[in-house]
Amino acid sequence: MTIDGIRLLELLPEFMRGDVTARAYAAALDGLLSYAGAGSARIDLSALDELPERVLDSLAWQNMITWYDYRASIEVKRALIRNAGAVHALRGTPRAVQQVMSDMLGNTARLTEWYDYGGEPYHFRAVSGGEIIGAQERTRLLAAIDEVKNVRSVMDEIIWAFVGEGTGYIAAGAQLALRLEGEGEVI
Incomplete structure (x- = not known):
């Protein structure tokens, strides 16, 4: 049927x-x-990467993706739509927040629960390794997180973690001192 x-x-x-x-x-x-x-057209979501931006915006509205960012880049919009089913299923869980953050920031995000860092109950903080975003993007990210997080949970902060490559030099030295004490004849 x-x-x-x-x-x-x-x-x-x-x-x-x-x-x-x-x-x-x-x-x-x-x-x-x-x-x-x-009047509804059939849209093949396997061809999501070929759909124009106006169709993506329409899909987000039709599928009630309330955390969708209409001002985001087309890559972010595609990621949000691609993972919307999983986020809908996981809504209210840390995994949903991680997925939305990862989609919007273009990298993997992690959450740290309150009991892992000594925070207040039901608080969490997010850790991202992406590039730092501006005030407007941050406001839209926080609004999206608020849409998918558990209602009672409170996000304390977003921490930006960076990994760098380089060469480091470490110098080490040791000093050995030997002192013998005793009485008697030395042979």
Whole structure:
């Protein structure tokens, strides 16, 4: 059965099928649903990387991706849509926050729970290794995090961690002193 072939009258429980009012509502809704479905285009999400930005924005709205950033780059928009199903399923968990942060910042984000750093109960902090973002991007990131985090949880801070490469030199030295004490003859 496809969504196009659904008739609400067939979905009514047996005891409601005899009710004239229920049958009228089902018939009216059948007409509305067929009208709504007639104009909707089929979008292949496996071709997400080829879709234009206006289609991405429309997909985000249709799929109720409330953490979607309409001002983000097209790469970020694609990542947010690509992982929206997982985020919807995990909403309210640390994993959802990590995924949204990773999508928006373009790198892997980690969360540290309050008991790991001595914070207040239900608080957490985020650690990201990406480039530092501006005030407007930070505001949009915090709004997106607020959409997917647990309602009672409070984010204390975002920590930016950097890994650098370079050559370091360490000099080491040792001094050995030997002192013998004793009485008697030395042979």
